Amino acid sequence: MVNTNGGPRRNVNCQIVDPDSNPIPRLYGAGECGSFWGWMYQGAGNLAECMWTGRVTGKNAAEETPWS
Numbered sequence: 001m002v003n004t005n006g007g008p009r010r011n012v013n014c015q016i017v018d019p020d021s022n023p024i025p026r027l028y029g030a031g032e033c034g035s036f037w038g039w040m041y042q043g044a045g046n047l048a049e050c051m052w053t054g055r056v057t058g059k060n061a062a063e064e065t066p067w068s
């Protein structure tokens with residue numbers, strides 16, 4: 001199988017992290033771009049990750065304190 005995966009790294013809260021694994025405030029990522037499996041593509045495993053990272057990202061982003 002041939003596949004390309006890449007994108008910004010994220011933690012379990014779907015926060016995008018910097019090269020030292022520190023979360024970048026207010027920046028989230030979901031879906032295939034930045035997949036946890038980017039280093040080892042697992043056929044047919046993308047959609048489950050898209051669904052749960054979308055839910056986690058939406059929930060956590062909505063709970064952020066609004067900018068004044």
Ligand SMILES: Cc1cc2nc3c(=O)[nH]c(=O)nc-3n(C[C@H](O)[C@H](O)[C@H](O)COP(=O)(O)OP(=O)(O)OC[C@H]3O[C@@H](n4cnc5c(N)ncnc54)[C@H](O)[C@@H]3O)c2cc1C
Nearest residue numbers: 030031032033035042043044045046047048049050051054
């Ligand atoms: C042929 C094929 C078969 C697959 N089969 C499977 C399978 O069997 N099982 C499985 O789990 N996964 C499968 N996948 C992978 C799965 O479909 C993808 O991982 C998943 O759809 C990615 O979802 P996403 O929301 O991350 O990205 P996408 O579905 O690519 O959504 C990104 C969206 O952003 C939009 N967009 C892009 N740029 C902009 C912009 N500048 N402004 C606004 N919108 C923008 C695009 O139009 C698009 O609608 C398959 C993929 C392909 C191509």
